[in-house]
């Protein structure tokens with residue numbers, strides 16, 4: 275066989291693999307949009323569910339999801355960034371540090387249902403927060419920590435060493451150097467990582483199942499100690515637990531969930547591309 | 556009297572003896588050049604004077620370094636901030652922050668709260684004037700510094716250093732990233748700065764040492780082989796190794 279023929283075949287196979295990767299994403303979007311777009315009305319997004327969730331909207335589930343996601347980032351972002359600063363800027367390369375790194379890697383690999391059970395045991399039962407937004411947000415925060423720490427460390431490590439050097443030579447202390455010469459230049463990268471991890475968290479069912487999710491609530495949560503309806507769990511319920519629900523409603527709900535996740539990802543991509551343009555050091 | 560005086564200075568990176576029993580004195584408001592082959596410890600020596608080696612793990616320093624008669628390696632000496640304000644540093648690669656020209660210059664002032672905000676403009680102008688950039692840049696102070704030419708960047712870095720009002724400026728191969736023309740311009744600038752600052756420059760370029768400096772030290776494998784007037788070192792070196800180096804028989 276000629277080399278060029280071989281090359282063509284190889285490229286074709288590579289191209290095919292790439293297409294196969296993209297295909298499921300396109301299919302999912304297409305199916306959801308095709309079946310769900312008719313159900314997306316202003317009322318669907320802003321109204322309470324009625325008739326045993328067969329009619330009305332998904333407003334409380336949207337609100338619950340947003341509450342949960344926002345509160346979880348309040349916990350996980352500062353903690354994750356501080357841990358990353360410690361690991362990247364201060365920690366010496368010793369046994370303890372290596373154990374911490376190993377723990378973080380392993381934490382990232384734990385399945386989400388385990389986080390759910392952990393949250394149930396620690397926050398709901400032991401710390402007596404009950405099934406509440408607080409418990410759910412803390413559970414999601416812990417699940418997100420390894421991702422945020424890893425993304426933040428990468429962002430910190432991409433800030434050139436010379437910035438730290440100049441900063442020290444100008445008489446800044448190590449902490450001032452981190453505060454003024456490293457963190458500001460790492461923030462876009464950190465935010466990108468945080469948003470991506472949140473987007474994933476927003477779609478997870480297992481961690482919120484035992485910690486926050488309500489089957490049906492006729493009102494919005496009043497405080498972080500309330501239960502809340504949450505989109506992924508709501509979708510699960512209307513798809514499996516409630517008979518005679520219209521196909522359109524189910525797909526429209528999926529549409530909203532995917533829409534939220536997708537919007538967050540788009541945000542992350544925009545921040546990242548902005549960063550790429552600015553980052554010429 | 557010397558602005559900087561090193562007595563029996565030794566430095567180890569772990570077990571590696573990088574500076575061996577160095578004795579020297581740098582005169583005030585003079586330019587002193589440190590020359591020597593790659594890896595002989597020039598940068599290490601320079602970083603002793605603002606204690607930048609402190610961040611390297613496993614560094615050990617012995618002996619005394621007196622700056623204005625104060626031993627910066629004394630057990631009681633711990634004001635690194637004060638030391639580094641007094642002893643500024645310019646690096647090999649021009650390394651402005653990805654901020655505006657203005658922000659770069661006031662960077663140190665801002666963090667140290669050295670002066671009131673309303674004095675910033677005056678200091679920016681003064682610093683840029685002393686590195687001869689004011690006329691070129693006065694209308695684009697708020698443009699990003701990364702858009703400048705290499706030479707301008709290096710000048711800006713010098714301005715950033717002197718904005719903190721140091722006495723001493725350490726320069727580690729400040730021209731090695733620049734073309735010959737830019738190099739000459741920076742040398743010109745150093746001559747101007749000499750009026751106000753004590754300058755120590757590390758350089759690979761012997762012509763540069765001969766052109767800009769009044770005193771020169773020649774280092775080899777962590778030892779200071781010879782130190783004296785630049786004219787003497789280059790015309791009548793006392794040590795054979797110095798002679799071999801300046802006549803080009805070493806790397």
Ligand SMILES: Nc1ncnc2c1ncn2[C@@H]1O[C@H](COP(=O)(O)OP(=O)(O)OP(=O)(O)O)[C@@H](O)[C@H]1O
Nearest residue numbers: 568571573591592593594595596597598599600611
């Ligand atoms: N952080 C470090 N840890 C261990 N050894 C080091 C460290 N930094 C420098 N050295 C060693 O110390 C010696 C002197 O290094 P230094 O950077 O001072 O040399 P230099 O004269 O500036 O060389 P160059 O001209 O290449 O810049 C070298 O042998 C180098 O390998």
Ligand SMILES: [Mg+2]
Nearest residue numbers: 597598599727
């Ligand atoms: Mg060097």
